[in-house]
Amino acid sequence: RAFRRGSGRATFALEARPNAHATHPASDRTRAMKFFIDTADTAAIKELNDLGMVDGVTTNPSLILKAGRDILEVTKEICDMVSGPVSAEVVATEAREMIAEGMKLSTIAPNIAIKVPLTWDGLTASEGLKVNVTLCFSAAQAILAAKAGAAFVSPFIGRLDDIHLDGVDLIHDIRTIYDNYDFKTEILAASIRSVNHIVDCAKIGADVMTAPPA
Numbered sequence: 001r002a003f004r005r006g007s008g009r010a011t012f013a014l015e016a017r018p019n020a021h022a023t024h025p026a027s028d029r030t031r032a033m034k035f036f037i038d039t040a041d042t043a044a045i046k047e048l049n050d051l052g053m054v055d056g057v058t059t060n061p062s063l064i065l066k067a068g069r070d071i072l073e074v075t076k077e078i079c080d081m082v083s084g085p086v087s088a089e090v091v092a093t094e095a096r097e098m099i100a101e102g103m104k105l106s107t108i109a110p111n112i113a114i115k116v117p118l119t120w121d122g123l124t125a126s127e128g129l130k131v132n133v134t135l136c137f138s139a140a141q142a143i144l145a146a147k148a149g150a151a152f153v154s155p156f157i158g159r160l161d162d163i164h165l166d167g168v169d170l171i172h173d174i175r176t177i178y179d180n181y182d183f184k185t186e187i188l189a190a191s192i193r194s195v196n197h198i199v200d201c202a203k204i205g206a207d208v209m210t211a212p213p214a
Helices: 042-050 061-066 071-081 095-106 120-124 139-147 157-162 167-181 195-204
Strands: 034-038 056-058 086-089 112-117 131-136 152-155 186-189 208-211
Touching: 034 042, 042 071, 056 208, 061 071, 071 086, 086 131, 095 112, 095 120, 112 120, 120 131, 131 139, 139 152, 139 167, 152 167, 157 167, 157 195, 167 186, 167 195, 186 195, 195 208
Parallel strands: 034 056, 034 208, 056 086, 086 112, 112 131, 131 152, 152 186, 186 208
Antiparallel strands: none
16 A cells, blocks of 8 residues: 655745755665654554554644544544654644643653744744644745754645645755754655655655555
8 A cells, every 4th residue: 555645934044956856875874764653543543554664654633623533532542552752733823832731742652742833932932842834835844843853743745746846855955954063853755745745755764754544
């Protein structure tokens, strides 16, 4: 079974490289790109996890509510099923509330990563939590996420393609910058729309990709 399709406020910008789809040097990376599944469907997660295809899970409250189940209950069930990181998203918009919500979510299981938006409040809330900073649309934002100590940054490839920009270019730029300065934040390619997106991200050296199960 294949994975297939189902702002921050930084004020500085970086120029995209012209040949952004070229294979990026491997640097010190020797591990394979990780596959996360973007769903709250526990049956789908179990099926793919049993095949050894799931390195982690990304989810959000809207995905869980579609299933008509309690958010904390479903998140705990997923964490018990998958050994890798499980991103659980906060719904608060201000830093203080994000931190409180993140602390509550982090008690569910040790493999929880708190998903926060790439805003100043989200970056502020990153301190002291293992976070996946989501809704990244520029290399400048990715630098801020890394400086804030995020475990993951999630560039949204498909959404950039939707506005006639090349989302894969962004993955290349972030990879180059992170390697230049040895940032430890992992690049989690999100809003995957095609198999070509996955292949291009693997060539460039994205650490992780997340996609729906179908």
